[in-house]
Amino acid sequence: MHEYFRWLPKFFSPLLSVWDDDGQIVISLLFRKIKLLEFRLNREHSRTDFQVLNIVGGILSAGGNEGRLEFREMQNGHFVTTAVCEFRPRLPRYIYPWTQAKLHDFIMHAFMRHLMRRS
Numbered sequence: 001m002h003e004y005f006r007w008l009p010k011f012f013s014p015l016l017s018v019w020d021d022d023g024q025i026v027i028s029l030l031f032r033k034i035k036l037l038e039f040r041l042n043r044e045h046s047r048t049d050f051q052v053l054n055i056v057g058g059i060l061s062a063g064g065n066e067g068r069l070e071f072r073e074m075q076n077g078h079f080v081t082t083a084v085c086e087f088r089p090r091l092p093r094y095i096y097p098w099t100q101a102k103l104h105d106f107i108m109h110a111f112m113r114h115l116m117r118r119s
Helices: 002-011 100-118
Strands: 016-021 024-029 034-041 050-057 068-074 079-085
Touching (some): 002 100
Antiparallel strands (some): 034 050
16 A cells, blocks of 8 residues: 555656545645545554555545545565445546546556566
């Protein structure tokens, strides 16, 4: 989880910034002017090898969102899985798969390549 949020603003520099305020992580656009997504670390369900972030706001998520982003390390950190669960995007269902979902897929594949280069 920590590597992802360190890597993300470097990958999209200077468009994105990421900051952590005691477990509240915000991904923003244009020098913190537009909050894209806001997460809160779910300390109750997280462990060293499994982090759960509740999606609590941002312009990309629908109001009243109960979604979460999960990172799970397996086999002593040799493998990492990520999952977006129960996320409700702000975009309509017929637009989301062709826009925001495609961008998320691109970002996660780029992050996978980053992790593979590091290992």
